[in-house]
Amino acid sequence: MQNEVVSREEWLEARRALLAKEKEATRLRDSVNAARLAMPWVKVDKDYVFETPDGRKSLADLFDGRSQLLIYHFMLGPDWDAGCTGCSFLSDHVDGALPHLNHHDVTWVAVSRAPLDKIAAYKQRMGWQFPWVSSFGSDFNFDYHVSFSPEDLAKDKVFYNFTPMQPADANDELPGLSAFYRNDKGEVFHTYSSYARGPEELIGTLMMLDRAPKGRNEDSTMNFVRRHDEYEEAAKAPSCCH
Structure with a gap:
C-alpha cells in the first residue's frame, strides 16, 4: 500500500510533528541509559x-585485560547443527565494532553451550572474528537463564526475561546479553542482563530498516531474517508473504 501523497508543505508539517516524537524518544532513551548505569551490581562468587x-x-580471564565484559548468549546448543538465525543476524554486526569496543575498555565475547569444535565450524562458515567460547559442562548458561534442561521444560514455568513463562514458549536455548565489571582486585560483578528483544538496538540493520519506506516489512518479529549465506537459496523458494 502506498501512503498518502501530499504537498511539500504538508509533508514538512508532518515531519516536524514526527521530529518532536523522535526527540521525545531520544530523551527517554537517555533517561533509560542513565538508569541502566545506576543499577546496583551483584558480585560473582x-x-x-x-x-x-x-x-x-x-570468567575473569574472558575480560582479556579490560575492566568491562559484554557476553552475548548465542543460541547454539550441544546438539544443534547451526546457530540461531536471529543470533547470527545480531552477530553479523559485531566484528566492525570490536576495535571501538576494545579501545573503550570493553571486551565482547559470545558464549554458547555447544562444544568448541561445533562453535569453530559455524564461526568459520559465517566468517566471523569475534571471540566465542563454550560453556559446555558449566552452569553458566543455566544460572543466567538462557539455557533450559529437559527437567526445566517439564515444569509448569521457566524463568526467562525476569519473569516466569510457559515452557511451551521457551526453547532449550534462548538469547540474551549480560554485562560484567572487573575491579583492580580481580573481583567480578554482574551489572546488567537483557533478554528477548532487549538487545535489538545492537542490530544496526533493523535501525536502518526502520527508516526505509517499508520499514521492517515483517509479519512477525524478524521473520524475514536468514543467515547471511542463505538469502539466495531463500529467494528461490516460493513465498506467500514477500
Whole structure:
C-alpha cells in the first residue's frame, strides 16, 4: 500500500510533528541509559570455566585485560547443527565494532553451550572474528537463564526475561546479553542482563530498516531474517508473504 501523497508543505508539517516524537524518544532513551548505569551490581562468587581456543579460562580471564565484559548468549546448543538465525543476524554486526569496543575498555565475547569444535565450524562458515567460547559442562548458561534442561521444560514455568513463562514458549536455548565489571582486585560483578528483544538496538540493520519506506516489512518479529549465506537459496523458494 502506498501512503498518502501530499504537498511539500504538508509533508514538512508532518515531519516536524514526527521530529518532536523522535526527540521525545531520544530523551527517554537517555533517561533509560542513565538508569541502566545506576543499577546496583551483584558480585560473582561462583567459579565458571569456559573452553576457548587458548585453553580453559575463567570468567575473569574472558575480560582479556579490560575492566568491562559484554557476553552475548548465542543460541547454539550441544546438539544443534547451526546457530540461531536471529543470533547470527545480531552477530553479523559485531566484528566492525570490536576495535571501538576494545579501545573503550570493553571486551565482547559470545558464549554458547555447544562444544568448541561445533562453535569453530559455524564461526568459520559465517566468517566471523569475534571471540566465542563454550560453556559446555558449566552452569553458566543455566544460572543466567538462557539455557533450559529437559527437567526445566517439564515444569509448569521457566524463568526467562525476569519473569516466569510457559515452557511451551521457551526453547532449550534462548538469547540474551549480560554485562560484567572487573575491579583492580580481580573481583567480578554482574551489572546488567537483557533478554528477548532487549538487545535489538545492537542490530544496526533493523535501525536502518526502520527508516526505509517499508520499514521492517515483517509479519512477525524478524521473520524475514536468514543467515547471511542463505538469502539466495531463500529467494528461490516460493513465498506467500514477500
